[in-house]
Amino acid sequence: MNAYEKFLTKKIKNKNTYILTAENLLAIRNIKRENICDVGICEQNLIGVAAGIAKNNGQCYVHALSNFLISRAYEFLKIDLDYNNCNCVLVGSMGGIQSTFNGPTHQSIDEMSILENFLTFEIFFPLSIEEMVKTLENFKFKKNLYVRYNPEESVKVFTNKKNITNNFLQISGDCLIVSNGILGNHVLGLIQNNKDLRKKFSFFNFSYLKKNGFQNIAKKIFKFKKILVIEDHLENGSIFSRLNQLILKNKLKNKLKGINLGKNYFHTDKNLNNIYNNLGISQKKLMKIKL
Amino acid sequence: MKNINPRTLNYLLKKKKSVKLKLYNYTKRNSSFLGSCLSCLDVLVYLYYFKYDLTSNKKLRSRFILSKGHAAPNIYSILYDKKIISKREFYSKAAYWHPNKNIKCIDFQTGALGHGLPIGVGMAKFYNDKGAKSKIIVMLGDGELNEGSIWESMLLAVKWKLKNLIIIIDKNKFQANDKTEKILKINNIAKLFKEIGFQVLECNGHNYNDINRKFMKISNIKPVLIIANTIRNFGIKEIQNTKAYWFFDKSNKNISLLN
Numbered sequence: 001m002n003a004y005e006k007f008l009t010k011k012i013k014n015k016n017t018y019i020l021t022a023e024n025l026l027a028i029r030n031i032k033r034e035n036i037c038d039v040g041i042c043e044q045n046l047i048g049v050a051a052g053i054a055k056n057n058g059q060c061y062v063h064a065l066s067n068f069l070i071s072r073a074y075e076f077l078k079i080d081l082d083y084n085n086c087n088c089v090l091v092g093s094m095g096g097i098q099s100t101f102n103g104p105t106h107q108s109i110d111e112m113s114i115l116e117n118f119l120t121f122e123i124f125f126p127l128s129i130e131e132m133v134k135t136l137e138n139f140k141f142k143k144n145l146y147v148r149y150n151p152e153e154s155v156k157v158f159t160n161k162k163n164i165t166n167n168f169l170q171i172s173g174d175c176l177i178v179s180n181g182i183l184g185n186h187v188l189g190l191i192q193n194n195k196d197l198r199k200k201f202s203f204f205n206f207s208y209l210k211k212n213g214f215q216n217i218a219k220k221i222f223k224f225k226k227i228l229v230i231e232d233h234l235e236n237g238s239i240f241s242r243l244n245q246l247i248l249k250n251k252l253k254n255k256l257k258g259i260n261l262g263k264n265y266f267h268t269d270k271n272l273n274n275i276y277n278n279l280g281i282s283q284k285k286l287m288k289i290k291l
Numbered sequence: 292m293k294n295i296n297p298r299t300l301n302y303l304l305k306k307k308k309s310v311k312l313k314l315y316n317y318t319k320r321n322s323s324f325l326g327s328c329l330s331c332l333d334v335l336v337y338l339y340y341f342k343y344d345l346t347s348n349k350k351l352r353s354r355f356i357l358s359k360g361h362a363a364p365n366i367y368s369i370l371y372d373k374k375i376i377s378k379r380e381f382y383s384k385a386a387y388w389h390p391n392k393n394i395k396c397i398d399f400q401t402g403a404l405g406h407g408l409p410i411g412v413g414m415a416k417f418y419n420d421k422g423a424k425s426k427i428i429v430m431l432g433d434g435e436l437n438e439g440s441i442w443e444s445m446l447l448a449v450k451w452k453l454k455n456l457i458i459i460i461d462k463n464k465f466q467a468n469d470k471t472e473k474i475l476k477i478n479n480i481a482k483l484f485k486e487i488g489f490q491v492l493e494c495n496g497h498n499y500n501d502i503n504r505k506f507m508k509i510s511n512i513k514p515v516l517i518i519a520n521t522i523r524n525f526g527i528k529e530i531q532n533t534k535a536y537w538f539f540d541k542s543n544k545n546i547s548l549l550n
Contacts, residue, residue: 042443045409052413080410084392084400
C-alpha cells in the first residue's frame with residue numbers, strides 16, 4: 001500500500017468520505033473494492049455523481065485517467081463542480097509524460113490551460129507521493145483540487161537546510177530550474193546526483209497553483225536572473241508561457257528558457273528515459289544548457 | 292387505489308390556476324420556453340403542493356432537480372406563489388429561463404441538458420447511505436433522452452439500487468423544433484427501462500388523480516421511472532401540441548393568448 005492508499009484508508013473511516021473511480025485503479029489498487037464507488041467508464045457521470053454527493057457536504061476523491069477526467073468531462077467540471085461550488089479532489093492518473101506509449105488519445109498535457117478558466121479550481125502537480133499526501137491532509141474542501149497523480153517517492157534533498165522552503169528545494173547555482181510533477185522529480189534527482197549540476201542550478205518546485213496565485217510565485221522566481229522551466233505540459237498555458245508573458249509585459253531582464261511539450265501532442269515512447277532524453281533532460285544536456 | 296380527496300383536488304386546481312397566471316405574466320414580461328413549462332406544470336404542482344416537502348429548511352429534505360432546465364419559470368412561479376421569493380425577485384434578472392442556484396429552494400443549477408440525472412444519482416446515493424427517508428426527484432424531458440449521460444446515470448441508479456430516486460419523464464413528444472420521434476426516435480421507453488431494472492409507471496401528466504395513483508404505486512425497492520404523458524403548451528388550444536411555440540417570445544403577436 002503506498003502513502004496515498006494509506007491516507008485514503010484512514011479517510012474512508014469517515015462516513016462522509018467517498019472514493020469514486022471511472023474503472024481506474026492506478027492510484028487506488030490496494031483499497032478494498034467495497035470502499036470504492038466504481039461508475040465504469042462513465043466519466044461524465046463520475047463528475048455529476050461526485051457533485052451530487054459534494055452538494056450534501058460529502059467529501060469525494062475522484063479517480064480516472066487524467067485525459068478522461070478533465071477533457072471528456074469538461075462541461076460537467078464547469079457546471080456541476082465549478083459553477084455549483086461543489087468541491088471535490090480529482091486525482092488524474094497518467095498525466096503528462098506518464099502516458100508514455102498510449103498515444104495522443106490518452107494524453108493529458110493541457111490540464112493547466114483548461115482548468116485555469118475555472119473559478120474554484122486549484123491545480124497540483126506534486127513532485128512526489130509524499131508531497132501529494134501531505135497537501136491532501138491539509139485540504140479542507142473549500143475549493144476543487146485537481147491532482148496530477150505521481151506515484152514517485154521523494155527525492156532526497158542534499159543542501160543547506162536553512163535555505164529550504166516549500167518551493168525552493170535547492171539553492172546553490174545561479175540558474176533556477178522551475179519544474180513539477182514526475183518530471184520535476186526526475187530533474188531534481190539528476191541535479192542532486194551530480195556535483196557540477198548542483199553548482200550550476202537551484203531548484204524551484206512549482207507544484208501548486210492557486211487561483212490568482214501565479215504572480216506571487218513568479219515574484220519569487222524572478223529573484224533569479226536565469227530561469228529554466230522544465231514541464232510536461234503543452235506550451236500554451238504552461239508555466240513557461242506565463243512567466244514569459246510577465247517578463248514581456250513588465251519589461252524584465254530575466255533570461256528565460258523553456259523545455260516543454262511544445263504546441264503539438266508529444267511524441268510517445270515506451271520508455272520514460274527515452275522521453276526524458278528526447279526532451280533534452282539528461283545530466284549531460286543540462287550541463288550544456290546556456291541562458 | 293384511492294383518488295385524491297375532492298377538497299385536496301380543488302386546492303391543487305386552485306394552485307394550478309394561480310401558478311399558471313404567474314407563469315403567463317412572467318412570459319409576457321420575459322418570454323419563456325412556454326411549451327415546455329405548460330407540459331410539466333401539473334406534475335410540478337402535484338409535487339410541490341401535495342406530495343413532497345421541497346421547500347423547507349430541513350437538511351435532508353426531499354430534493355427536486357429540474358434536469359429539463361428550460362421549464363424553470365414554473366418553479367419560480369411556484370416559489371413566488373408560496374411566498375418563498377418576492378415579486379421583485381420573480382421579475383428580476385436572477386429568475387432567468389433556467390434554474391438559478393442563487394434563488395432559494397432551487398436545489399441545483401441545471402440548464403445544459405443531461406446534467407440533472409447524474410447529480411440526482413449522486414444525491415440519492417448519499418441519502419441512501421445516510422438512511423434518509425426522503426426522495427430525490429429528477430425531471431427529464433423526453434427529448435433529453437438523446438443525451439448519453441442520461442443512460443450512464445440510469446445504469447448507475449440500478450447498480451446502486453437507488454430506491455429513493457424518482458425519475459419523471461415529461462413526455463410531451465416534442466423537443467426544441469420538432470417531434471421527438473422525428474428527431475431521434477426511441478421505441479418503447481417503458482419496456483427499455485423495465486429491462487434495465489427500473490420500476491416503470493405511466494400516467495396522464497395532466498390528471499391529478501392519475502398522477503397520484505401512480506405515485507402511490509411506487510414500490511420503494513428499486514429506482515422508479517414515471518413516464519408522464521403530457522401535451523406541449525397544454526391549456527392553450529390554439530397552440531397546444533404543435534411544433535411551434537416551444538419558445539414564446541413576448542413580442543409575438545399571439546401573446547394575447549396569455550391574457
